[in-house]
Amino acid sequence: MKSIKNQGSACCPNQCEPFEIDYWSLISADQDPDLKSAALGGELNLVQCPECGAFFHHDGDLIYFDAPAELLVFVFSQKDREKEPELLKRMQEDYKIIKNTLLKQLHMDYPPVSVFGLEALKNLLQEEELISFESEAVAASAAAQGFGVVRLKPSYAREHHFPYYVPAPAGVNEANSYAVVASKVLRAGLKSKLLRNFVDYMSQEGAQLPLTL
Numbered sequence: 001m002k003s004i005k006n007q008g009s010a011c012c013p014n015q016c017e018p019f020e021i022d023y024w025s026l027i028s029a030d031q032d033p034d035l036k037s038a039a040l041g042g043e044l045n046l047v048q049c050p051e052c053g054a055f056f057h058h059d060g061d062l063i064y065f066d067a068p069a070e071l072l073v074f075v076f077s078q079k080d081r082e083k084e085p086e087l088l089k090r091m092q093e094d095y096k097i098i099k100n101t102l103l104k105q106l107h108m109d110y111p112p113v114s115v116f117g118l119e120a121l122k123n124l125l126q127e128e129e130l131i132s133f134e135s136e137a138v139a140a141s142a143a144a145q146g147f148g149v150v151r152l153k154p155s156y157a158r159e160h161h162f163p164y165y166v167p168a169p170a171g172v173n174e175a176n177s178y179a180v181v182a183s184k185v186l187r188a189g190l191k192s193k194l195l196r197n198f199v200d201y202m203s204q205e206g207a208q209l210p211l212t213l
C-alpha cells in the first residue's frame, strides 16, 4: 500500500490567514521509510506559515501503518480529544472497512491503536524503537550462546510486553522449554525486562506456546 497525501487548509497558531497545503494522511512505513523517520523525528506534516514564517504541525487525521511490524495507528487531531468515544467507534468501523478492502490480502488479525496528535505518534514510535533495540540485543545474545532465534508475531509480542525475538528451544515444543532457554540467556548476563517478562509468562503452569512467525 502506498502512502497518501491530501490537500487541506492549515491554520497558523499566530492567527494568520489559513493557507493551502499538501499533508500526509496515510503513512505506509515499510514502503516509505523516510516518512517513518520523519514521524520519529517530529518533522512529519511540519509546515511553515507564509505570512509570519512560523513552523507548526498540521493537525489533521492520519493513519500510520507498518505492515511487517503489525502496527496500525489512527492519529486523531489534538483538538478532537473530547470527542474520543465517537472517534473510537468510527475507528473500529474504518478498521473493518480497511481490513476487508485495502488490506484484504494481509489478513490482519490485530486491533488498531489510537493516539491524539503527532507528538503522541512520535512517542509511540520511539517506544517501538527501544523495544526493537532490546529485541535485537536478545537475538544477538541468544545467537552468541549458540541458541537459535525465533521471531514472535509482532502484535502478540507487543500485547504481552515480550521482545520481538526470543531464543528457540531445540526440538521440544512446550512453553516451559522457551522459558528454560530464555533463562539461560538472561543468566549469561543479558539485561532485558522484556525477556524476563517472557520467562515469567512461559514458566506459568498451563502457559500456551508463544505465537511465532
Ligand SMILES: [Zn+2]
Residues within 6 Å of the ligand: 012, 013, 014, 015, 016, 049, 050, 051, 052, 053, 054
Ligand atoms: Zn503565521
